[in-house]
Amino acid sequence: MLAYVLKRTGAAIATLVAASIVIFIFIHLIPGDPIYVMLGDEATPEQVEALRIRLGYDQPIYVQYFYWAGNVLRGDLGTSIFFQEPVTLIIRDGAETSLLLATVTMVWIVALGVPVGVLAAIRQGTWIDQGLSGIAMLLASIPTFWVGLYLILIFAANLGWLPSSGYPSIFEEGGLSNLRYLLLPSLTLAAPNAALILRLTRASMLDVAKEDYVRTARSKGIRPYRVVLRHILRNALLAVVSAFGFTFAALISEAVVTETVFALPGIGRMVVQSILRRDYPVIQGVILVIVCLYLVINLLVDISYRYLDPRVDLE
Amino acid sequence: MRHSLRNLLSGAALALLAGLAPVTGASAETLRYATIGEPPSLDVHMGTATIAATIGQHMFETLYAFDSTFEPQPLLASGEQLLDDGRTIVMTLRQGVKFHNGKEMTAEDVVASLKRWGEFGARGKLLMANATSLEATGPYEVTLKLSEPNGAWKSMLAFPNGGPVIYPSEIVTAAAGEPIAPENYVGTGPFKFKEWRGNRHVELVKFDEYVGVDAPADGYAGARVAEVDAIRFIPVPDVGTRVSGVQAGDYDYAEFISGDLYGVLKDDPSVKIHLSGAPIFGLMFMNSKEGPLANNFELRRAIQTALNKEEALRVSVGEEALWKANGSFFPEGNIWYTEAGTEAYSEGNPEKAKEMAAAAGYDGTPIKLLVSTNYKTHFDQATVFTRQLADAGINVQMVVVDWATLLKKRAQPDQWDMFVTHHGNIPDPILLTALNDSYPGWWATEDKTALKAKFTGTSDLAARRAAWSELQALIYEQVPTIKVGDVYSYDIASPSLKGMGETTLIWPHFWGVSK
Numbered sequence: 001m002l003a004y005v006l007k008r009t010g011a012a013i014a015t016l017v018a019a020s021i022v023i024f025i026f027i028h029l030i031p032g033d034p035i036y037v038m039l040g041d042e043a044t045p046e047q048v049e050a051l052r053i054r055l056g057y058d059q060p061i062y063v064q065y066f067y068w069a070g071n072v073l074r075g076d077l078g079t080s081i082f083f084q085e086p087v088t089l090i091i092r093d094g095a096e097t098s099l100l101l102a103t104v105t106m107v108w109i110v111a112l113g114v115p116v117g118v119l120a121a122i123r124q125g126t127w128i129d130q131g132l133s134g135i136a137m138l139l140a141s142i143p144t145f146w147v148g149l150y151l152i153l154i155f156a157a158n159l160g161w162l163p164s165s166g167y168p169s170i171f172e173e174g175g176l177s178n179l180r181y182l183l184l185p186s187l188t189l190a191a192p193n194a195a196l197i198l199r200l201t202r203a204s205m206l207d208v209a210k211e212d213y214v215r216t217a218r219s220k221g222i223r224p225y226r227v228v229l230r231h232i233l234r235n236a237l238l239a240v241v242s243a244f245g246f247t248f249a250a251l252i253s254e255a256v257v258t259e260t261v262f263a264l265p266g267i268g269r270m271v272v273q274s275i276l277r278r279d280y281p282v283i284q285g286v287i288l289v290i291v292c293l294y295l296v297i298n299l300l301v302d303i304s305y306r307y308l309d310p311r312v313d314l315e
Numbered sequence: 316m317r318h319s320l321r322n323l324l325s326g327a328a329l330a331l332l333a334g335l336a337p338v339t340g341a342s343a344e345t346l347r348y349a350t351i352g353e354p355p356s357l358d359v360h361m362g363t364a365t366i367a368a369t370i371g372q373h374m375f376e377t378l379y380a381f382d383s384t385f386e387p388q389p390l391l392a393s394g395e396q397l398l399d400d401g402r403t404i405v406m407t408l409r410q411g412v413k414f415h416n417g418k419e420m421t422a423e424d425v426v427a428s429l430k431r432w433g434e435f436g437a438r439g440k441l442l443m444a445n446a447t448s449l450e451a452t453g454p455y456e457v458t459l460k461l462s463e464p465n466g467a468w469k470s471m472l473a474f475p476n477g478g479p480v481i482y483p484s485e486i487v488t489a490a491a492g493e494p495i496a497p498e499n500y501v502g503t504g505p506f507k508f509k510e511w512r513g514n515r516h517v518e519l520v521k522f523d524e525y526v527g528v529d530a531p532a533d534g535y536a537g538a539r540v541a542e543v544d545a546i547r548f549i550p551v552p553d554v555g556t557r558v559s560g561v562q563a564g565d566y567d568y569a570e571f572i573s574g575d576l577y578g579v580l581k582d583d584p585s586v587k588i589h590l591s592g593a594p595i596f597g598l599m600f601m602n603s604k605e606g607p608l609a610n611n612f613e614l615r616r617a618i619q620t621a622l623n624k625e626e627a628l629r630v631s632v633g634e635e636a637l638w639k640a641n642g643s644f645f646p647e648g649n650i651w652y653t654e655a656g657t658e659a660y661s662e663g664n665p666e667k668a669k670e671m672a673a674a675a676g677y678d679g680t681p682i683k684l685l686v687s688t689n690y691k692t693h694f695d696q697a698t699v700f701t702r703q704l705a706d707a708g709i710n711v712q713m714v715v716v717d718w719a720t721l722l723k724k725r726a727q728p729d730q731w732d733m734f735v736t737h738h739g740n741i742p743d744p745i746l747l748t749a750l751n752d753s754y755p756g757w758w759a760t761e762d763k764t765a766l767k768a769k770f771t772g773t774s775d776l777a778a779r780r781a782a783w784s785e786l787q788a789l790i791y792e793q794v795p796t797i798k799v800g801d802v803y804s805y806d807i808a809s810p811s812l813k814g815m816g817e818t819t820l821i822w823p824h825f826w827g828v829s830k
Contacts, residue, residue, distance in 0.1 A: 031716065031724070032716075032719030032720035032722070032723050034719070036722035036726070037355065037719050040362040040363040040364050042363050042437050042748060042751070042754065043437065044753060047361075047437075082513075083511075084494070085513055090514070093512065093513070093514065149555045152556060152559045153559060157562040163563070164556065164560045164563040164565045165556045165559075166560075260552055260553050261553050261556055263349075263549065263560075270514050276689070276717065
């Protein structure tokens, strides 16, 4: 087991180094220049040159990479060109929003996707199943920005029940009640993902239900709900639980549209804005952190298989 | 079991509702302004971003400020004396003006700030390049000597966008050519800097020791009274969210609302529309350094003749109340308004254009039109123009990039023949980008240089207006840039904001505003 974890960690580090090189090169390949964005429409060529030298962008790209990578190893992700603030601080601030949003969204996904998926599977082929599957398809297909804007219109602008946008930190004035700012965004983000988990739960339940041991259980006269809960669901959840890990990671990096519509200060919106501004240190820093997150979750999911399914041999 | 589940559920519902009840953002005296994006830096000397000027004007002040008729009035200055035909300007400063750090503003701070602006500032060279000396000639007296009179000096000292705001001398000296760091944002304005949290907000708070001008508020001039305790500028990039946010009461003010929403919002009682009094205008620049348009004024005029600006404005803006096909570089009623040359503004005549192009020796060489998708109006206008030019047999190839790429590409003369941008309202023609020889396009013909010297070399208003008329006529003749037309942007405010007035001069300001 230990050997496996060490081997996987080593591979993860190699992946990380490769990813950091790819990120660095790709970002610098995009045409455009942070200097012009910083100095504005009417900057003089002298101003541009002076800032370029100050930021070190007159150096060859590999020099810039080693300089950056060296700093990263010391835990310094650099300073944002745009905000003139350490990237680590910017990520820390955005990470609170992104992690909380992803967590609340996961609660919705688990609470809605799994039970409804089980129901659809139990009632396979009936109008309930078809209705639920239809709704799931609809939710998975409607664009998030549309859902988000309508939720804002109804619950914020018309009914006035919830705030329309923004998110003040729970560590500030308002405390945990600030979580209400995340209700509409999390529902928006949950809609398509819950629909996918619903479909996955249903499909995986139906697969397991065809297994011999389920037939055996039924023929032994075990009550139907026990067969569903203990024999089918428990095994069907294996596939679903591993999907949770990736869904969570995806929620962090894919929340851009939701964060934009709800004006949330998350890292998704931060990275997109930073790309538009060519704020290289922020883009590199955020993507690196997201890559790390994926690698860690990947590792955790692999290890968790061992516990969820004793048949899996990690060696 | 069932019973307890029901209890649990109803308890959860109650808790949820209790959490929903108070929907308020910051405290009642905080004015919340939804911005389209974030400023690159609030160091006003160094950049010309609109958002930086909008926020910055609450903290930093200039020696003069525009009143509602765009006439500069003393703000940090109390008056001036012109000697030697306007070559020597002696400005007297208002006494007892406090910086946010408690220090009193003196001539030393003014000299240091103006020098930095002149050396490193975005617009400083326009005035300070001709300065022979700038000195503190008394604790509250500054003397600026110019080699030539400059009729625009007061307007340039009053324009806060990329303008000469006054910082404490020690901050200016320490920063020199670098942007001033947020912790050193110290000015004399009615609001002072509190915090800038990237991606979240910029917050300014009331400056209790503010010493203002003893005159009624008029435009940006006169008294500046902070009625609210704080102003929070919050980036809300999506326009739909900015609108719903004001409707829901989460923001008090939201900027740059799109034209297609105007029809709905003007009749909506939950918002109040603030139309800008100062139009923004689209410009299509021509490359004077390289390529088929470099010295071919005839071909440029052919392009000008082919274009129908009403069509481009209708497509790109829509709502008729928000645009005006005006060929003058200044709106009607402005002292710089002139119709010189404007008969060529929007002919929209493809046949005539085709003949002119042929006479200019145009052989069908593709003309590269650089345009960005970040501004939808730019892209729409470029699309309409490309079509209109095709009708005149002029082969335009659109090079569509994002704004950051456009800014870089347009600095390279071999990358483009024309590019689309826009221009904000300015108080004096000298601030037009087209008049700046080093602005991309690099229009610097002898005729221009001579006329520009005539324009800046006098402080007599009538003579300056006459020279500007000639300059505008020259723009229509040599076509360094093509004006698309005036676009009036609009913002929305909560109806509970008091003191905003009906229209916005250039940038909305929130002294004298309460909620």
